[in-house]
Amino acid sequence: MPRTDKPQPPRWSPLAAALRAPVDGVTWRALGYVVVGTVLGVLAISYLYLAVISSVVLAVTLVGIPLAAGYVALAREWGRLYRWLARTLLRIDVSEPDGFRRRQGALATIGGALSDRVGWRALAFLLLNSVVAVCGGYLALMLVAVAAVAVLSPLIWWIGDPINTDSEGVAHHSFVQFGDFYFDSAAKLLLLAAGGALVLFFVAPWPIRGVAALGGILTRWLLGSSPADARVRQLERSRSGAVEDAAATLRRVERDLHDGTQARLVTIGMTLGRAQEKLDAGEDAGELVAVAHATTKDSIRELRDLVRGIHPPALDLGLGPALETLTARNVIPTQLSVHMTGRPSPGVETIAYFCVAELLTNVGRHSGATTCRVEVDGDDRWLRLAVHDDGRGGAETGAGSGLAGLTSRVETVDGSLTVHSPAGGPTTVTVDLPTEGVR
Structure with a gap:
């Protein structure tokens, strides 16, 4: 049920995309990525060769073990470089993996480097991407070079005055030949140049884009944070938020009890003590007892409000009835629509209730709205709350x-x-919750 409303890029027809390819910034950024990637691919192959040879050869002397750990750790820097290239030239978002956690002691640090999943994934990327960058990049760039030479062939033919001799000894004023066919006239070379222009401007961009796209896929797949790492970070943030929320609730309860209920109970005790003194002296203590009685009722009311702030009693009947009570008390006329096929877990119901309560409070305080609408839709997996105001x-x-x-x-x-709250309104706040809490 969760959704993300992201702006979609314009969709071009195949013909329009082909016509735009020569001047499209995507093509030129992909060309830059392929050129740089091909050079880096050659360097990466050298790095991998050196890492394997030196680590294996020196492993018998135990020097190869820390050396291998160093190569794995250094692979992180290769990953950082390729992520920067992907963000800068391909304009793709690659999430940062977790940083390397240094441990105390040289042996622990070496062991941590050898077991570093991010470093090994970076090495796997260097191996796969080197094949793609060197082989694919070479073929794509060679196509560009051949097409460019074909486009310039009339100028080269005119300036260079080349002479080629065929198998029978006949000289041809030709710059390009295919078997026994010689481009030895201006008309033939102009035809070749036209064909080269078509390939250069309308064919060559697509292999270049393909190589760049494959490099981007490998970058996102092997150099970004893995789904498990992203999940761990999400759980860490969720745990931190839950701890902070619980701590804030405890501080609020403590403050309310100390400043409100406890102070009233102390006042009741003092008032009853004075009433006892008057009774012992045979005086009338009715007024003091009445004051103590009124203060007691105020304390009970404060305790009830405090408990309601922790877990609203209205939720005992379910989320729907609780929201009916909440929207009925709202200062702004509010419509409520509830469509639920099941009942969420108690924790999710509490969060949903307080979300609606907070959102309605914000509407009343800050929006300047005259009407409000709350929509609740739920099934056996997700609960969606939507609060609209004008x-x-x-x-x-x-x-x-x-x-x-x-x-x-x-x-x-x-x-x-x-x-979704553009200037001038209206505002829609949507909350999506799993019905069973954390999944």
Whole structure:
């Protein structure tokens, strides 16, 4: 159910794409990537050859082991270089892998380098990409070179005045020949130049793009963070957000108890103590007892509100009835639509409830809206909440925004929060939550 609304690039017809290829920036960036990649591919082959030979030969002297660890660690720098090339020339986003964690002691550091998955993946990239870059790049660039020479052949023929002799000893004023066919006239060379121009401008860009695209795929696949690493980082962020949220809740509860309920209970105790003194002295203590009674009711009300802030009692009946109560109390007229085929887990219901509560509060305080609508759709896997308002818009999830806190809370269960709020409105905030929490 989660979605990402990303702008899609314009789609060109095959004919339009072919006509644009010679002047398209993608082609020229791909050409730069192929040229640089071919040179780097030759250097990478030399690096791999040196790494294998020196490590294997010196392994019997135990020098090869730390040497191999150094080659694996240095492969990270190759990966950094290729990621930079991919971002700069191919304009693709390659996520950074985890950094190398140094350990205490030389042996531990060597062992860590030898078991470094990022370094070994970089070595695998160098091996595969060298084949692609050197072989594919050579063929693509050779096609460009041959086509360029064909385009310039009339000028070279006119300036160079070349003479070729066939098998029968007959001289031909020719620069290019195919078997016994000689391009020995201006008309033939102009025809060759026209064919070369077609190949150079409308055929050659596609092999170049293909080699560059394959290099980009290898870069993203082997030099970016693996799905497991990305998942670990997501879980670490979720755990950190959950810990911070729990700590903030505990601090709030402690503050409310200390500043509110505890102070009232102390006042009740002092008031009852004074009432006891008056009763012992035979005086009327009714007024003090009434004050203590009123303070007791206020304390009970504060405790009820405090408990409601931790887990709303309305959720005991389910998310739908809880949201009905919440939207009915909203200061802005709010419509509620609920379509759920199952009931989420208690933790997800609590997060969903507080998300809607916070979003409705933001609508009332900051949007200037006159109407609001809450839509809830859920199945056995995902729960989607959407809060729409007709306010002024401009809502953002940047630092310091309440939406940033909601995003952190939603991510603790692998959910997502998206905001669509152009200037002038309207605003739509969508929250997607897995019905069973963290997956």
